[in-house]
Amino acid sequence: MTHPMRHHGQPPRRPNIGITPDWSEAAPGTSFARYELKVSYAEAVLRAGGLPFVLPYTDDPTCVEAYLDRVSGVLITGGAFDIPPEAYGETAREGMGAMKEGRTTFETALMRAALKRNMPVLGICGGMQLLNVVLGGTLYQDIGREMQEVREHEQKHDRTQPQHPVDVRDNSLLAEAVGRGQLMVNSTHHQAVKKLGNQVVSSAVSPDGVVEAIESTAHAFALGVQWHPEYMLNNLPVHAGIYKVFIHKARDYRR
Numbered sequence: 001m002t003h004p005m006r007h008h009g010q011p012p013r014r015p016n017i018g019i020t021p022d023w024s025e026a027a028p029g030t031s032f033a034r035y036e037l038k039v040s041y042a043e044a045v046l047r048a049g050g051l052p053f054v055l056p057y058t059d060d061p062t063c064v065e066a067y068l069d070r071v072s073g074v075l076i077t078g079g080a081f082d083i084p085p086e087a088y089g090e091t092a093r094e095g096m097g098a099m100k101e102g103r104t105t106f107e108t109a110l111m112r113a114a115l116k117r118n119m120p121v122l123g124i125c126g127g128m129q130l131l132n133v134v135l136g137g138t139l140y141q142d143i144g145r146e147m148q149e150v151r152e153h154e155q156k157h158d159r160t161q162p163q164h165p166v167d168v169r170d171n172s173l174l175a176e177a178v179g180r181g182q183l184m185v186n187s188t189h190h191q192a193v194k195k196l197g198n199q200v201v202s203s204a205v206s207p208d209g210v211v212e213a214i215e216s217t218a219h220a221f222a223l224g225v226q227w228h229p230e231y232m233l234n235n236l237p238v239h240a241g242i243y244k245v246f247i248h249k250a251r252d253y254r255r
């Protein structure tokens with residue numbers, strides 16, 4: 001249920017937010033591939049004051065631009081897949097997972113075009129990893145094999161509950177959104193940021209050294225978080241701040 005905005009007089013304008021869906025191939029015996037979007041993403045945008053629009057994939061650059069002419073922010077969602085390592089100059093090593101190359105191709109084009117417009121971009125989980133790659137960074141293809149003494153980052157318990165703390169960097173966009181200090185987050189990933197992209201800074205790190213949030217210093221709002229704040233809005237409402245700042249920046253983008 002979308003909570004009505006509490007306001008006096010005219011409610012704040014809801015900026016249009018483009019959201020990338022996941023994609024699933026046709027189930028055996030059927031002919032129909034599917035787009036899928038977890039309700040949590042759309043609900044988080046609505047509760048933060050935005051207007052969510054799902055963006056079907058396209059390989060036509062004019063359609064990507066037409067999408068961006070109609071939104072004021074882009075939410076790149078996560079999913080159970082990995083970015084092709086060739087996108088960051090590597091070849092697949094043991095531990096690399098399944099890929100969804102059509103999705104990554106579309107999300108890469110959309111993100112690049114949005115960043116070129118300095119439009120607000122929020123990347124969630126795999127979307128954060130894509131933001132780092134698009135900005136010239138790399139990934140650990142499997143943190144269990146490639147990082148020392150890394151903890152469990154694919155939690156087995158309910159994803160609406162946290163898994164581990166992160167330390168939020170002072171004077172960061174993330175600190176503006178959720179406050180300074182330590183934050184408990186959920187965790188559903190086996191990859192992580194390795195080399196930060198160009199003009200990208202880490203804005204949160206877990207105790208075992210995994211980069212848990214990044215932001216671009218070259219854009220008005222380009223933030224990525226490795227966790228899923230939208231899953232925890234009811235249990236840990238502090239996470240709503242991430243979507244609220246995103247929507248605020250999107251509202252400012254198209255004044």
Ligand SMILES: N[C@@H](CCC(=O)NCCCC(=O)O)C(=O)O
Nearest residue numbers: 078079081082125126189190191
């Ligand atoms: N390549 C990434 C994918 C991380 C991610 O987006 N996980 C989400 C899991 C499914 C979901 O809840 O949407 C990795 O590091 O695993």
